[in-house]
Amino acid sequence: MxxxxxxxxxxxxxxxxxxxxxxxxxxxxxxxxxxxxxxxxxxxxxxxxxxxxxxxxxxxxxxxxxxxxxxxxxxxxxxxxxxxxxxxxxxxxxxxxxxxxxxxxxxxxxxxxxxxxxxxxxxxxxxxxxxxxxxxxxxRMRKSAAEVAALREAGAAIDRVHRRVPQIIKPGRTEREVARDIGDAILDEGHARVDFVIVGAGPNGANPHAEPSDRVIRPGEPVVVDIGGTMPSGYCSDSTRNYCVGEPPAEYRAYYAVLEEAQRAASEAVRPGVAPEAVDAAARDVIEAAGYGEHFFHRTGHGIGLETHEEPYIVAGNKEPLEPGMAFSVEPGIYPGPHGARIEDIVVCTEDGHEAVNATERGLVVIE
Known part of the structure; x- marks a missing residue:
């Protein structure tokens, strides 16, 4: 390879x-x-x-x-x-x-x-x-078939980590303790290096770039887990999923359903010839229509390859048409304050649409 x-x-x-x-x-x-x-x-x-x-x-x-x-x-x-x-x-x-x-x-x-x-x-x-x-x-923006295969491998590896997360998050554990174990899992599942581990519980989930802290995870608190690493190939993974120990607040479930729809709409908008800003708008329009527009305050995505963040950027103002081989995240978020959520997949623009390299369930994972 x-x-x-x-x-x-x-x-x-x-x-x-x-x-x-x-x-x-x-x-x-x-x-x-x-x-x-x-x-x-x-x-x-x-x-x-x-x-x-x-x-x-x-x-x-x-x-x-x-x-x-x-x-x-x-x-x-x-x-x-x-x-x-x-x-x-x-x-x-x-x-x-x-x-x-x-x-x-x-x-x-x-x-x-x-x-x-x-x-x-x-x-x-x-x-x-x-x-x-x-x-x-x-x-670099237009990935070759070999590069796409490397991104698939990275996506599968980080998916395996997310499947282990429900066994790692427990009430009474701190964000830092959970992040440490997730970092170990990232290496166990084939990455050469851990690039980042975000574990945002409760109000910390409303900070998209929260650093793991000594805050104890409490029952009923949503937890945002955004993780990524670099594979031996040099290509990167990046995926965000959401967890809750026990039943989450009703208002959280309400906007989480909106977020799922927004992430799906943005992914389905990906195809050759579409401007990145249109993909951003596909997610943003859903969130704004539901009344959460002020709580989605970052771009919808970033390119990925040998760097976690590279071109193309999926943001308003980027009119450069997508082409087959371009790879990037689709990661809208809603962050009202008491808690927050983000759903992130890496997708590749194909000849007739898109391919997601992440396959884990995008719905909220409730840990009993």
Missing amino acids: TTELYPRERPGLVRDAAAEAGLGAVLLTPGPDLRYVTGYDAKELERLTCLVVPAEGEAFLVVPRLELPAAQESPAGSLGLELVPWDETDDPYELVARRLPGVRTVGVADRMWAMMALRFRAAMPDAEQVAAGSVLRGL
Whole structure:
């Protein structure tokens, strides 16, 4: 699967995109862009690791000599890239500059450390720096079949975690205790890393980004569980489900039914040619019509892939039509204050509609 996820033609596609954008080269340091192009999940160090993709010529990977074995053993080692090691007394920024004579505009990785961008600016004083994300966004937004398969694998893994949650949430336990056990389950179910665990009980469920606290979960309190991690493939999971120990308040059940309808309407709106803002509106219209509009105050979704949050964003104002292969969350929420709820699936735009990679029950899970 590695060669399918990180194919040999990726550096060439970036080169072509850079040329089309009028850039002389693209410089990618450790982070999701570098991993997307090469498969190399390089350590973020003060020593420079940088994929250099000239608009004319072949790409090459500059690495500290002590990191050379890791680069060779990564998928980057099988791409046919030239690996250029540098020693402790070398200046890797000057090394790159010497190999890019006459370049006047360079795209630097969006996540490049400021100190590295400044060192490149000093080494290439005549080259204007722009964000490389504009070059890579079109490639990364449209997932390949292998990437969609990786997202399915991630979705199935986080689904398995949610199926374990009813055995973890108990009255008398704190949010922090529950979050710790859920984090362990995320790793147990195949993730390489836990990215986040949100356990919001009672009023904390009305804070979409609540941090687990020492608050004790009480009987009859709804609990929002929003969890995600990164798989060994590098691709991410993200799913939100809602639980309650015992019978929830009647007003909660009332708006939860509205939320289910809104999440379903937004998912069903996904198809090629539809603007992301229309998907957002599909959820928002249902919630506003039921009188809860003021309690839904975030976008409906975000793209996902090698990052939990990436393009496209499902929000008012985004008119860029959806295309097959675009993957993103559909996660409307209602947060009145005494409690809150959010339902989140990752969906992929297909040739004729959408596919949800999450399959667990979207209804409220009542824990007896």
